[in-house]
Amino acid sequence: MSAKENRDGKEQKLGVEEVIDECKTFYFAGKDTTASLLSWALLLLALHQEWQIKAREEVFRVCKGDELPTAQNLNDIKIDTHIWGEDAAELNPLRFFKSRKHLASFFPFGLGPRICPGQNLAVVEAKVVLVTILKQYCFEVSPSYVHAPKLFLTLMPQYDAHILFRRIML
Numbered sequence: 599m600s601a602k603e604n605r606d607g608k609e610q611k612l613g614v615e616e617v618i619d620e621c622k623t624f625y626f627a628g629k630d631t632t633a634s635l636l637s638w639a640l641l642l643l644a645l646h647q648e649w650q651i652k653a654r655e656e657v658f659r660v661c662k663g664d665e666l667p668t669a670q671n672l673n674d675i676k677i678d679t680h681i682w683g684e685d686a687a688e689l690n691p692l693r694f695f696k697s698r699k700h701l702a703s704f705f706p707f708g709l710g711p712r713i714c715p716g717q718n719l720a721v722v723e724a725k726v727v728l729v730t731i732l733k734q735y736c737f738e739v740s741p742s743y744v745h746a747p748k749l750f751l752t753l754m755p756q757y758d759a760h761i762l763f764r765r766i767m768l
């Protein structure tokens with residue numbers, strides 16, 4: 599860890615125990631959250647076949663070949679011009695200048711100085727997994743699935759997410 603000066607100009611370093619604790623926090627904060635996002639995304643796509651088909655069409659349009667999606671592929675997936683304007687694909691901080699109703703209406707990663715530092719990693723992970731699954735499988739909710747969301751730090755499917763996968767033959 600590189601040394602940092604505190605407000606009094608004194609050098610401050612994280613100790614080994616603190617570095618270990620930070621690693622544990624990242625593991626704890628980053629595992630179940632993304633797993634839960636993926637479980638619900640797959641369940642909802644399994645329930646709403648019309649959206650699963652649309653999502654797969656988009657994946658096939660954007661990501662060619664059998665390889666893992668590239669960073670560019672992930673960027674090209676759904677940038678909603680209705681919400682973000684015609685220049686949605688460009689970096690334009692001014693678009694946040696005008697207050698808009700939707701801006702703070704959805705903030706799964708929190709807001710402000712303690713906003714989730716794993717946000718980008720989580721979104722990339724989730725997109726890679728969803729793209730990979732959508733390219734290779736059709737899926738539907740299994741009759742054995744019982745819908746019973748349970749809040750335990752994250753919102754989990756209490757009796758797991760039972761989904762039946764069928765390999766797509768191309």
Ligand code: HEM
Nearest residue numbers: 624627628631632635706707708709712713714715716720
């Ligand atoms: C879908 C996935 C995730 C969701 C929904 C999520 C959500 C959140 C939320 C709501 C907070 C609190 C923010 C606040 O206090 O305003 C938070 C904090 C945090 N998240 Fe995530 N997170 C996710 C994935 C990750 C990943 C992948 C990592 C790291 C590998 C991570 C690391 C952290 C850490 C270290 C904090 C504490 C930040 C602080 O207190 O300064 N999270 N997350």
